[in-house]
Each structure stands twice: as C-alpha cells, then as structure tokens.
Amino acid sequence: MIAIWYAIVSFMLIAYVILDGRNFGAGMLHCFVARTPEERRQVIAAMGPLWSWHEVWLVGFGGALVAVFPRLMASAFSGYYLALILILWCLILRGFSIEVGGHINDRLWQGFWDFVFVFSNCLLAILFGAAAGNVARGAPLDAEGNFSMPFFTDFGVHGYVGLLDWYTVSVAVFAVALLAAHGATYLALKTEGPVHDRSARYAKYLWVAVVPLFALISVESFFVRSDVPGRAVHNPVCWIGLLVTLISAAMLISGFSTRREMRAFLASNFLIVGLLATGGAAIFPVMLHSTLAPENSLSAYAIAANHTALVVASIWWPIAFALAIAYFIFISRRYVGKVSVKRDTQGFY
Amino acid sequence: MQHPIGYRIEADGSLGIDSLSAYLLNPWALIQFAHNQSAALVTGSFVVTAVGALYTLRGLHRTQAALYLRAGTLVGLLASLIVAFPSGDQQAKMVARHQPITLAAMEGKFVGGTNAGVAAIGQPNVTARRLDNSIEVPGALSFLANGTFQSYVHGLDEYPADAWPDNIELLYYSFHLMITLGSIFILLMAYAKFQDWRGRLQSTGWLLWVLMLSFPLPYIANTVGWMTAELGRQPWLAYGLFRTRDGYSKVLSNGDTIFTLIGFTGLYFVLGVLFLYLVGRQIGRGPSEDAAVLDIEKEQALIGVPRQEHFV
Numbered sequence: 077m078i079a080i081w082y083a084i085v086s087f088m089l090i091a092y093v094i095l096d097g098r099n100f101g102a103g104m105l106h107c108f109v110a111r112t113p114e115e116r117r118q119v120i121a122a123m124g125p126l127w128s129w130h131e132v133w134l135v136g137f138g139g140a141l142v143a144v145f146p147r148l149m150a151s152a153f154s155g156y157y158l159a160l161i162l163i164l165w166c167l168i169l170r171g172f173s174i175e176v177g178g179h180i181n182d183r184l185w186q187g188f189w190d191f192v193f194v195f196s197n198c199l200l201a202i203l204f205g206a207a208a209g210n211v212a213r214g215a216p217l218d219a220e221g222n223f224s225m226p227f228f229t230d231f232g233v234h235g236y237v238g239l240l241d242w243y244t245v246s247v248a249v250f251a252v253a254l255l256a257a258h259g260a261t262y263l264a265l266k267t268e269g270p271v272h273d274r275s276a277r278y279a280k281y282l283w284v285a286v287v288p289l290f291a292l293i294s295v296e297s298f299f300v301r302s303d304v305p306g307r308a309v310h311n312p313v314c315w316i317g318l319l320v321t322l323i324s325a326a327m328l329i330s331g332f333s334t335r336r337e338m339r340a341f342l343a344s345n346f347l348i349v350g351l352l353a354t355g356g357a358a359i360f361p362v363m364l365h366s367t368l369a370p371e372n373s374l375s376a377y378a379i380a381a382n383h384t385a386l387v388v389a390s391i392w393w394p395i396a397f398a399l400a401i402a403y404f405i406f407i408s409r410r411y412v413g414k415v416s417v418k419r420d421t422q423g424f425y
Numbered sequence: 426m427q428h429p430i431g432y433r434i435e436a437d438g439s440l441g442i443d444s445l446s447a448y449l450l451n452p453w454a455l456i457q458f459a460h461n462q463s464a465a466l467v468t469g470s471f472v473v474t475a476v477g478a479l480y481t482l483r484g485l486h487r488t489q490a491a492l493y494l495r496a497g498t499l500v501g502l503l504a505s506l507i508v509a510f511p512s513g514d515q516q517a518k519m520v521a522r523h524q525p526i527t528l529a530a531m532e533g534k535f536v537g538g539t540n541a542g543v544a545a546i547g548q549p550n551v552t553a554r555r556l557d558n559s560i561e562v563p564g565a566l567s568f569l570a571n572g573t574f575q576s577y578v579h580g581l582d583e584y585p586a587d588a589w590p591d592n593i594e595l596l597y598y599s600f601h602l603m604i605t606l607g608s609i610f611i612l613l614m615a616y617a618k619f620q621d622w623r624g625r626l627q628s629t630g631w632l633l634w635v636l637m638l639s640f641p642l643p644y645i646a647n648t649v650g651w652m653t654a655e656l657g658r659q660p661w662l663a664y665g666l667f668r669t670r671d672g673y674s675k676v677l678s679n680g681d682t683i684f685t686l687i688g689f690t691g692l693y694f695v696l697g698v699l700f701l702y703l704v705g706r707q708i709g710r711g712p713s714e715d716a717a718v719l720d721i722e723k724e725q726a727l728i729g730v731p732r733q734e735h736f737v
Contacts, residue, residue: 146439154674154675154676154677155676157674157677157681157685158681158684158685161685161688165688165692168692168696169692172696172699176699176703179703179706180703180706222675222676223676224676224677381441381442382435382441382442384441384442384443384445385441385442388442388445
C-alpha cells in the first residue's frame with residue numbers, strides 16, 4: 077500500500093514536470109525563438125490556456141502528500157520554506173505575465189511582461205532543478221525529523237548542507253537544459269513558420285547539450301549518494317525506467333531525423349518520465365535522506381498516515397484521477413493542431 | 426479547524442482521520458461555506474450594480490446599464506438576505522453552541538446572564554472587564570444565540586483568561602463592522618430594488634451615486650468577517666485540540682516570516698493596482714459591440730445569471 081502510494085505521489089510530480097516543464101522550456105526560449113511581438117504572442121498561445129491546468133498536478137501532488145505522508149510535508153515545508161516561497165512567487169509572476177501581457181497593445185507594456193515571463197520561467201527551472209537535487213542529496217534532518225538550511229554553506233554535500241552546493245547547482249543546470257530542450261520540442265510540434273524553424277534548431281542543440289550534463293550528474297550522484305546504487309540494482313522499476321529512457325532517446329533521434337514532431341515530443345516526455353522514475357525508484361523507500369545521520373532519514377514506511385487515511389485516499393484518488401484524465405482528453409482535442417502567427421487560434425491569449 | 430470532528434488521536438499524539446463522512450459533512454463547514462459563497466455573490470452583485478450605476482450616471486450603454494442594475498439589485502438583495510439569514514444566523518448558533526467563549530468575546534459580554542442584549546454601540550474595555558458606553562438591544566443576543574429571549578448566554582468571566590481570544594477588541598470591532606455592513610447591504614439593496622420596481626431607480630441620482638461608490642464595502646465586510654472567524658478561534662489552531670502557540674514551525678526564524686510577509690504584501694499590492702487598472706480600463710471601454718446587439722429579452726430570461734465579462 078505504501079509503495080503504491082509512493083508511486084502515485086511520484087507519478088503526480090512527474091506528470092507536473094512533463095506538463096509544466098514544457099511551459100518552463102518554452103518560456104525560457106521565448107526571447108530566442110520569437111523575435112516579433114506577434115511571434116511572442118504565438119509562443120504564449122502555444123502554451124495556451126493549459127498552463128494553469130498543468131499546475132493542478134502540483135497542487136494535487138501537495139494534497140496527496142498531506143493526505144498520505146503528512147510528516148514529510150511538515151518537515152520539508154518548514155525546512156525549504158524560503159525556497160518554496162520563491163517558487164510560489166515565480167509561479168504567481170509567471171501566471172500574471174501570461175494573463176496581463178496581452179491586455180494592452182503597447183510595446184513597453186508587452187516588453188516588460190515578456191521579460192517577467194522569461195525571467196520567472198528561468199528561475200522556476202533553476203529552482204525546480206535545485207529542488208530535485210536537494211531531494212536526491214537529502215537535507216540535514218535532525219533526530220526529530222526537522223531541518224532548516226540556508227541558501228548555501230560551504231558548497232559541500234555532506235553534513236550541514238545549504239540549498240545550493242556543487243551537486244544541486246549542477247542538477248539545476250541539467251534541469252534548465254533538459255526543460256529547455258523539452259520546451260523547444262513542444263514548440264516545434266505546436267507552432268509553424270519562423271518560430272517552428274528556430275525551435276526545431278534549438279531543440280537539436282539543446283538535446284545534444286543534455287547528454288554530457290546527464291553523464292556529469294550521473295557520476296556526481298554516485299559520489300553524493302553512494303548508498304543508493306547498491307539498492308537500486310535490485311529494484312526492477314529502476315531497470316524499467318532506464319529502459320524507457322533509452323528507448324525514448326532512440327525515438328527522439330528518429331523523430332528529429334525524420335521530422336516527425338509528434339514522435340519527438342512523445343519521446344521527450346517519456347525520456348523525462350524514465351529519468352525521474354529511475355531516480356524516484358532508486359531512492360525508495362527513503363523520501364528525504366539525512367545528510368547528518370542516516371538513521372534520521374524519513375522513510376516512506378515510517379511517515380505514512382494511518383490506515384484509514386490511506387484507505388480513504390485510495391478511494392478518492394481514482395475518482396479525481398478519472399476526472400483529470402477526462403479533462404485532459406477533452407482539452408487536448410479542443411486545442412489540437414498548430415498555432416499560426418497571424419490568426420490567434422487559442423482565444424484571447 | 427473551527428469545529429474538528431471525525432478525527433482520532435494516534436498513539437504518538439498526531440491526528441488521523443477516523444470517519445470520512447463526519448469529516449466531509451461537518452455542519453460547521455457546510456454553514457460556513459454557504460455563508461462564504463453568498464457573501465461572494467453579494468460582492469459580485471455590488472460590483473455589477475456599481476458598473477450599471479456608473480454607466481447610467483454617465484449616460485452610456487443604456488441597455489446594458491439597465492440590465493446590470495436590475496440583475497445586480499435583485500441578486501444583491503437575495504444574496505444579502507441569505508448571508509444574514511439563514512447562513513449567518515446558523516453560523517452564530519454554531520458559535521454559541523460550540524465556542525461560547527468566542528461568542529462572549531465577539532459581543533464584549535464579560536458577565537453572563539439571561540435576557541442578554543446585543544450592543545448597538547459600545548467599546549469593550551478588557552482591563553476593566555466591561556463594555557463602555559454601550560446601548561444594548563435587550564434579549565437580542567439570547568434570541569440570536571439560542572432562539573429564546575430568556576435563555577442564558579455565557580460571559581467571559583466564567584472562563585479562565587488564558588482561554589480568551591487574544592485580541593478581544595479587534596474581534597469585537599471586526600464582528601460589529603461586519604454586522605453593520607451586512608445590515609446596510611440589505612437596506613440599500615432593498616431600497617434600490619424597490620425604486621427599480623417603481624421604475625425610478627435610473628432617475629434617482631443620489632441612489633445611483635451611493636450604489637456606485639459602495640462597491641468596496643462587500644470586500645471590507647468579507648475581510649472583517651474572515652478576521653472574526655480567525656480571531657475568534659484564538660487561542661486555538663484547531664479548536665479545543667491544538668493551541669496556536671504550539672503550532673508554529675520551530676525551524677523558522679522571525680526574519681524568514683517577516684521577509685515573506687513583506688514580499689507577499691508588496692507583490693499583492695502591485696497585483697492589486699494592476700488589477701484595478703485593467704478592470705477600470707475594461708469598464709471604461711464598456712460592453713463590446715456583440716453584447717450590445719444581443720436581444721435584451723433573452724438576457725432578461727437569464728436574470729440572476731448576469732452575462733460575465735471576462736476581465737482578467
């Protein structure tokens with residue numbers, strides 16, 4: 077039961093990363109792939125009215141965490157307080173720049189909001205990347221399961237660590253490259269005209285850049301969490317995740333070389349799913365590793381809510397999930413196809 | 426958190442869910458939800474009415490302005506009545522039954538008694554434990570809390586001072602401001618609807634001015650109502666179970682929370698200014714041409730569901 081709930085919670089976070097990750101990527105590339113004001117609105121129209129729906133997965137992830145792993149929520153939300161507030165502010169600014177930017181047809185107004193849009197998306201990719209690095213590396217949990225940490229200490233990965241150290245920073249750089257590549261792949265699928273051509277070109281460069289960065293953080297991860305690989309090789313989910321990643325990489329290459337954008341985009345999604353699933357399964361059952369003493373780590377089995385809560389959650393989750401999937405199918409059919417420069421096909425964005 | 430039910434206390438002292446149906450059908454939650462939603466409807470109808478009054482006073486968009494005024498005053502009157510009765514009334518009875526200390530503090534009632542009155546005016550004096558300069562409506566509180574004029578209402582003196590809400594003055598004034606504004610809403614909307622029914626609303630200049638300028642009042646009423654709920658719950662985080670002073674995070678410093686509080690204040694201020702600017706701009710632009718050619722009869726059939734302008 078607890079392993080299943082760990083998988084469900086991870087699944088919701090992964091769904092958020094692939095869905096909103098493409099918006100982060102598209103947002104970061106916004107100023108590179110789109111040169112004219114019309115093209116910039118085109119990029120935003122490609123993200124369309126879907127971005128707020130993508131954030132639902134993040135909220136759902138948080139809700140599931142409260143219901144099933146309340147102690148992790150209590151510990152992590154206090155410990156990562158400032159980082160999470162920063163993420164929240166960036167999400168607010170990102171949403172606001174999308175909503176407000178198109179309201180006044182003025183170069184200064186739109187230029188300002190485009191800047192806020194790109195800035196907040198870059199920061200979000202960096203912050204989520206650093207957050208992923210933090211979860212993998214662990215936090216300085218004390219015996220009560222609490223921790224607090226500054227933004228950085230001595231940039232080392234053991235003992236009293238900060239949010240940023242050489243490991244989390246390199247994961248953040250990797251996340252920026254990965255999400256930018258993902259976003260470029262999405263824009264290549266979703267747009268036409270000059271934006272499409274530029275996005276397709278950027279996507280190739282960025283995916284090439286992702287490979288050495290991935291190799292780098294893989295090697296780093298072995299040093300940072302030398303306890304994990306020994307357990308991970310016995311976990312079949314890790315091998316499946318790795319297999320998905322490799323097949324997706326092959327599909328991605330074939331998608332780009334044959335110009336099948338849908339294939340490339342799906343491969344890009346599954347590649348991220350594979351990577352995150354491998355990572356999530358590798359650290360199971362420890363949800364938050366303690367950098368001070370391994371016995372302080374928060375294990376999924378120790379911190380799960382009581383049995384009634386798990387049963388209640390298991391009844392409600394499929395209902396909510398079915399609704400979310402039904403909406404996903406509806407909205408995907410509604411906004412299918414490419415977005416052109418001239419005619420804004422996606423409402424008032 | 427106001428009236429926790431359906432829980433059980435685990436071996437390690439943490440709370441777990443015990444009965445989902447009790448948790449979801451918490452009567453307090455249902456009544457508070459109804460109170461909230463009807464207050465939201467009041468807010469919306471005041472804004473719609475204010476826009477209608479603005480257009481009428483400027484002599485613009487006659488057709489839409491008449492519709493806004495008619496729909497706004499009708500929904501506004503109904504919603505203002507629902508906010509007070511039954512939802513507000515039931516809420517007060519809930520407070521009287523489950524949080525008697527809160528009720529006493531809301532009314533500045535230091536000494537308990539039968540035939541308890543509601544203070545129309547008065548200032549709570551916590552040090553001297555009395556309500557200064559008060560004019561009371563006798564029996565009204567007993568009636569509102571328990572349904573009879575003779576019933577007994579508890580006073581703050583019956584409870585230890587560490588069980589009192591921390592800021593009784595603020596709680597008292599928040600509650601009374603909410604009640605006053607709520608009464609004004611009912612009177613204003615009833616009079617406006619009456620004039621509308623007589624066909625004189627659009628020619629009564631002063632009433633249009635009042636309707637136009639009163640759109641911020643529901644926002645204030647909502648805020649002080651919220652303050653009443655949260656201040657009244659003190660000193661508990663989860664009422665009767667968990668003290669606020671035990672509930673703070675031990676790993677955060679004052680600096681962290683002050684920093685984020687200032688940040689949120691600044692961010693919300695900027696967003697609020699932008700929101701007002703953009704909404705004001707949209708209102709200044711007026712209804713679009715498509716809306717103007719819509720058949721007014723069709724719109725009237727939809728009264729109560731006024732056409733929504735997509736502002737943001």
